[in-house]
Amino acid sequence: MLLRNSRVLLLLIIVLTFLHSALLAQTPSSPDQQPAESPQSSSQPSKGQTSPPPSEASPSPNQKAPSEDSQADNGVFVFKKEVEEVMLHATVADDKNHLVTNLDKSAFTVFENNQQQTITSFRHEDIPVAMGIVIDNSGSMREKREKVNRAALNLVRSSNPQDQVFVVNFNDEYYLDQPFTSDINKLREALEKVEARGGTALYDAIVASADYMKKNAKLQKKVLFVVTDGEDNASRESLEEAVRRLQEENGPTVYAIGLLGEEKARRARRALETIAQRSGGIAFLPRTLDEVDSISSNVAHDIRNQYTIGYKPTTPKSAGGYRAIHVEAKAKGYNKLVVRTRSGYYPGQEHGPS
Numbered sequence: 001m002l003l004r005n006s007r008v009l010l011l012l013i014i015v016l017t018f019l020h021s022a023l024l025a026q027t028p029s030s031p032d033q034q035p036a037e038s039p040q041s042s043s044q045p046s047k048g049q050t051s052p053p054p055s056e057a058s059p060s061p062n063q064k065a066p067s068e069d070s071q072a073d074n075g076v077f078v079f080k081k082e083v084e085e086v087m088l089h090a091t092v093a094d095d096k097n098h099l100v101t102n103l104d105k106s107a108f109t110v111f112e113n114n115q116q117q118t119i120t121s122f123r124h125e126d127i128p129v130a131m132g133i134v135i136d137n138s139g140s141m142r143e144k145r146e147k148v149n150r151a152a153l154n155l156v157r158s159s160n161p162q163d164q165v166f167v168v169n170f171n172d173e174y175y176l177d178q179p180f181t182s183d184i185n186k187l188r189e190a191l192e193k194v195e196a197r198g199g200t201a202l203y204d205a206i207v208a209s210a211d212y213m214k215k216n217a218k219l220q221k222k223v224l225f226v227v228t229d230g231e232d233n234a235s236r237e238s239l240e241e242a243v244r245r246l247q248e249e250n251g252p253t254v255y256a257i258g259l260l261g262e263e264k265a266r267r268a269r270r271a272l273e274t275i276a277q278r279s280g281g282i283a284f285l286p287r288t289l290d291e292v293d294s295i296s297s298n299v300a301h302d303i304r305n306q307y308t309i310g311y312k313p314t315t316p317k318s319a320g321g322y323r324a325i326h327v328e329a330k331a332k333g334y335n336k337l338v339v340r341t342r343s344g345y346y347p348g349q350e351h352g353p354s
Contacts, residue, residue: 084317085120085310086112089221089253089280090341091302092329101305103331108339110311111326121310128162129303130180130217132209132252135191136228137169142196144259147289148227149191151296155225156187158300164219166212167191170205171198172234180216199234202226203242206254206275210245213252222252223303226275227292229259231268239271246279247322249345254281255299257292280342309341317347 088110092100105122133152135141141148156165167178167190178190206226213222232239246254256272269285276283282302284295313323324344329337 084312086313086345086347087220087250088309088311088325088327088341089306090309090327090339091280091306093338093340094334095336095338099301099305100329100331100334100337103307103329107329107331107337108307108309109328109330110309111328112311112313112323113315114324114326115314117311117313119309119311121308123308124306126160126304127221127308128160128164128219130213130219130222130252131156131159131163131165132168132213132224133165133187133191134168134170134205134209134224134226136171136200136202136230137175137195137197138171138200138230139197140229142194144229144289145191145194145196147292149188151292152191152225152227153184153188154293155296155300156184158297159303164217166209168205168209168212169193169195170201171195172201173198174201174205174208176208176212180218200228200230200232201234201236202228202232202271203235203237203239205235206242207237207245210248210252214248220250221308222250223281224252224254224279225296225299226254226256226272227259228256228268228272229261232271239274243275243278244346246275247342247345249317249347251342251345252279253342254279255302256281256283257295258283258285259289259292260285278343280340282340313347320347322346 090108092103094100101124103124105119108119108122110117110119133155135145135148135152137145156163161182164180164182165178165187166176166180167187169175169177169190175193177193178186181187206224209224213224235242246252254276256276258268258272260268265285269283272283272285275281282299284291284298286292286295309327315323322344323346325342327339327341329339331337
């Protein structure tokens with residue numbers, strides 16, 4: 001009888017111990033013992049970037065993070081590139097100088113330093129642009145600014161509403177009169193800051209604008225729209241240095257309008273054509289001021305109808321040195337196609353966002 005009572009007592013102790021342990025496991029920890037939770041960040045991803053969905057866990061040190069190309073974008077305009085990819089923005093025209101906008105990836109062949117490259121990404125769509133409007137404000141431009149300003153604003157209106165635009169006015173100095181914005185009223189106010197005095201420091205203004213764009217642009221595609229009526233006579237920088245800055249990796253494409261007149265034409269024409277051609281743009285040399293507005297419409301059409309081509313160079317970027325680029329296009333139904341893009345680049349010089 002005593003033995004039986006002892007066994008019952010032992011069994012009761014075991015049950016009570018189990019129940020006590022279960023109750024302790026369900027009791028909330030004290031505030032000091034709760035795991036810390038990271039507050040949700042209030043900052044939003046910048047334009048041209050995407051955040052991974054909340055369900056995606058961060059990769060462990062032994063896991064490879066997904067590449068940018070594998071992450072979903074916001075469905076609007078995000079253009080992603082891998083770090084080692086060279087990006088080209090190319091315009092294609094036929095033998096009658098009409099834009100050709102119906103080509104696919106197979107139509108293109110890319111050469112770097114005469115070596116054929118493998119195209120790794122390809123797009124033909126209207127993506128937003130980081131654009132700088134760089135306008136001559138020297139004394140000789142006083143009577144021309146009204147029509148030039150109108151053409152510049154029409155260029156902005158004809159562009160993607162998500163473009164980001166800044167304004168630089170220059171004479172013998174350059175002035176950032178409006179940082180990046182998409183507000184047309186702010187851009188108009190900046191263009192109306194006309195002092196029209198002094199000389200023409202075109203190269204300085206281009207170098208400063210390219211540097212500002214490299215440091216502040218949040219969009220991968222970059223353009224400078226430049227209007228001047230004279231030869232550079234006040235810059236500290238040279239034409240060669242201006243071209244080199246434009247040819248840094250992912251530098252801007254330049255569309256230039258020269259309101260030159262015969263007495264200024266030769267050297268100024270050569271400078272504008274060199275700057276534009278090396279960057280993949282066009283130099284326009286209208287005979288009259290009235291042509292400027294239609295030129296700005298042509299520039300907008302050109303920008304909006306480019307192909308974006310990416311490739312990973314066979315020579316590592318760490319090797320340095322200038323890389324010459326040549327792009328060809330062939331397609332049925334066309335006798336000859338001309339591809340306009342940048343003529344080359346200096347690798348490893350681009351520090352802005354991808």
